[in-house]
Amino acid sequence: MSEHAKLREDICTLAKSMFDRGLTCGSSGNISARLSDGTVLVTPTGRAMGFLDPAQISHLDANFNFLSGDAPTKETPLHSAFYETRTGTGAVVHLHSTHSVALSMLPDTDPDNVLPPLTPYSIMRVGKVKLLPFFIPGDPAMGDAVRGLAGKRSAVLLANHGPVVAGKDLWAAVFAMEELEETAKLAMLTRGLQPAALPTDTIQQIVRKFDVDW
Template sequence: MTEATKLREDICRIAKSMFDRGLTCGASGNISARLSDGTFLMTPTGSSMGFLEPSRISHLDAGLHLLSGDPPTKEIPLHHAFYGTRAATGAVVHLHSTHAVALSMLPDIDPDNMLPALTPYSVMRLGKVQRLPFILPGDPAMADAVRGLAGKRSAVVLANHGPVVAGKDLWAAAYAIEELEETAKLALLTRGARAAGLTTSQIASLVRTFEIDW
């Protein structure tokens, strides 16, 4: 099995799992991954993550021109901004997951670090999560906002829209974005309950031990 064939199948498998568990719905969400030759695989525009076909996944060259498959997601610039600013990025996942979107709309969250440090794995897999302002879907300003972070964040949440996470490979990006959604859910469930999150010293220990960008 070639690298591209396996990656196509993994994209479809992960996307269906996320769709089936309600992490994104309808024709929302998209996934991309970079191949070792510098080309990209991306989910097609207007497609449902629950019903993708490996042969129809978009294959783009390094200049983002379509080589084969269906036309790609309109969020190409958003994905490409992560690849361009974080050299280690091997995949990007974008969802419209309910709890992350809900948290992004609350008035009193810190846009520079919108996800409270409630569990060690949210810190380890995500670092600080930036909330970006509302931008029209597909607008190149989304990519500009990500580039403005200068590669300092692997995870952002587009206000009123959804999370986007870059990872070293497809599975790492998928695990991280699921951690983001679960932590957002925990944050909403414990909101107003004076829950004890991680202390500053506990976060510092995690950052040192696991060499996390913080």
């Protein structure tokens, strides 16, 4: 199987896995992944992630111009901003996952780091997550907001909308996204219960050992 065909299959497999587990619903959520020739595969607009057809996935050139397939997600400018500002980005995942969205709407959520340091894996795989303001879906200004971070964050949370995560490859981006949502779930479940977060010195050890954006 060619790299191109394999990546199309992997996108559909992982998208269905996240859809089946309720991490995104309806026709929400989108995925992009870069091929070795610099071109990009992107999930089509208006399609449920649980029912994607590999043959219909959009193929864009290195500058995100349309090449073939169905029309790409309207959030393509959001994806392109991560590829432009973070060297080594191989995939981007955007979901409307429930607990992350809930966390984005609470008034005491830290806008510089929405996830409390509850587990080592949320730090290792996600790093600090910046809360961005609300944008109308598809607004290119979302991409501009990501560019404004100058590549310093691999994950952001769009207020009242959902998380976006960049990774070195498709699997890394998906795993980081799942870790983000699980940590948001933990944060919501333990809210007001004074959970024992990781101490600062432990966080710094993790950051140094795993070269985390922090």
